[in-house]
Amino acid sequence: MPDENQNKGPLRRFIDLPTDSVPKTIFVAVALCLVASMVVSAAAVALRPLQEVNKLVDKQINILEVAGLYEEGTDVVEAFSVFEPHIVELATGEFTDEFDVETFDGLAAASDPELSIELDDDPASIGRQSKYKTIYILRDDAGEIDKVVLPIHGYGLWSTLYGFIALEENGNDIFGLQFYEHGETPGLGAEIDNPRWKALWPGKKLTDEDGSLQITVAKTAPPAGDEHHIDALAGATLTSVGVNNLVRFWMGEAGFAPFLEKLQSGEIS
């Protein structure tokens, strides 16, 4: 009796195989993987612009929050428009218009060798530091500086913490501090987001009367006293040490101190 399969092409022979045969099972699994990966890739590409917009809005909400201007339902774009963004050259503390303030990204600049420096002394564990950072000025009705919001980042225990610190017009009194991105452990290091811990910051001072940096996050108060002291988080000393290091780094000479000196002397108004 002649073999029927001999007259069939390879495709026909494959189609005629039983549904639960090994080649058909492998074919369906591979086809499913391919289709699924194409759908996921297409979705990722299509949604990227939306993700970028959401990321920007989230950052703007954080700037509004740290400056005390955000509550549920706030029109973020309108509320954020009251801020006056500037790019500061950290070494001089002066504003620069070398870059477009709308598009300049101080974090991305940290990986550009032209725009950043490698840190030898690196308490915030960031490796490279952008020479330029975007800051946000808030003015009162008379047009005088009311607050400045400065970006800060540095390593905690498990992750880099990204946030903002808001200072009063004197460039020394803290109005607020908050992080918008980190990967610390919920219930432990992530308690940096706890409103009760964040409430410890307003009213604290960066420096003492001699201008020496004193702000400290620790279990015990520094010699300069309570107005420079934030209690470390219980059970999360290592994240607290990270916050201490990064705040002191960004508020120090390698960070915004030259800018804050200019603000205090009235050179920036």
Ligand SMILES: Cc1cc2nc3c(=O)[nH]c(=O)nc-3n(C[C@H](O)[C@H](O)[C@H](O)COP(=O)(O)O)c2cc1C
């Ligand atoms: C799974 C796990 C996750 C932890 N996450 C954190 C954290 O995010 N931040 C932190 O400071 N400590 C974290 N710790 C605790 C630290 O290892 C360390 O014990 C703690 O920071 C010491 O703080 P204490 O001196 O206040 O007890 C974690 C511990 C474990 C076991």
